[in-house]
Amino acid sequence: MRVFVAGATGAIGKQLVPRLVEAGHEVHGMTRSQSKQVMLHELGAVPVVADALDPDQVAEAVGRARPDVIVHQLTAIEAVDMRHFDRDFALTNRLRTEGTDHLLSAGQAVGVRRFVAQGVGGYGAYARTGGPVKTEEDPLDPTPAREMRETLAAIRHLEEAVLGARWTEGIVLRYGVFYGPGTSLAPGAEQFELVRRRKFPLVGDGGGVWSFIHVADAAEATVAAVERGSRGAYNVVDDDPAPVAKWLPALAQELGAKKPVRVPRFIGRLFAGEAGVVMMTDVRGASNAKAKRELGWRPAHPSWREGFSAA
């Protein structure tokens, strides 16, 4: 198939493009930068330069590639201050709203048969009620922390636009928290360094449940969705949702660091806002049963435990 990847040069894009090429697909990879065209060539893709926030450029790029499938992996996540979550996600939120709409319009104009978009399965997207592990049937959070309202609204927009596109097979992959090459959870990268330097404290009871996914496993699931996904959402997470109180000390040990500092909720709120406290104490994890069953996919790193060591 001819596959158009928006976000081809990012953490997930760099893992995804070579796997699609290896599976025999013709990949057109989008970037804003002329300078990243060489990288895209090396990954095996036809480079396409366009700004995702410019509807004319997107329409022209997609119109020229005439893909069978569009994959939307556009984000712009720089350092995030949890107290200003929406501010720091502002550009990502635009990519998830306007960017999604431009890609969908361009895809409809050429009649793409599948549209696969990046959703969110980690980082507190699911409603914080009921059990610790959520399926795709469970609702997204209707009452997110104050600092995350715009971000959740953008995720909801993306989901509704993609799943509601009746002219194509609209698929949302709700990825867990990425770790591994090119992510912020990798040797020398930001989050691993915070944990190593004891600057990632355990807040309250550390009861927030996180679902992780090795970025290579996320890419494998995406290839499966491109080839045989059906309309709907899929959690793309590992087999081992775990509370912060479990994974954070284990990661610290893996990195040869001292145990994480423990702070009460009110201190956590001062330094990381309500969003930070929610993330550490209240978020829910996700189940990958549907992705395994329907995509025939299995993560090569079934648990973050071994996955972190491998990374």
Ligand SMILES: NC(=O)c1ccc[n+]([C@@H]2O[C@H](COP(=O)([O-])OP(=O)(O)OC[C@H]3O[C@@H](n4cnc5c(N)ncnc54)[C@H](OP(=O)(O)O)[C@@H]3O)[C@@H](O)[C@H]2O)c1
């Ligand atoms: N589920 C998760 O845990 C999750 C999800 C997403 C990201 N992250 C993390 O966030 C960190 C940084 O990710 P990131 O999103 O900042 O960067 P990234 O991984 O470099 O990916 C961003 C991608 O979106 C493209 N892009 C952004 N704005 C664009 C625009 N206006 N027009 C066209 N393309 C555009 C970029 O292309 P060009 O720069 O080439 O133009 C790039 O391919 C990584 O550590 C990653 O692991 C985690």
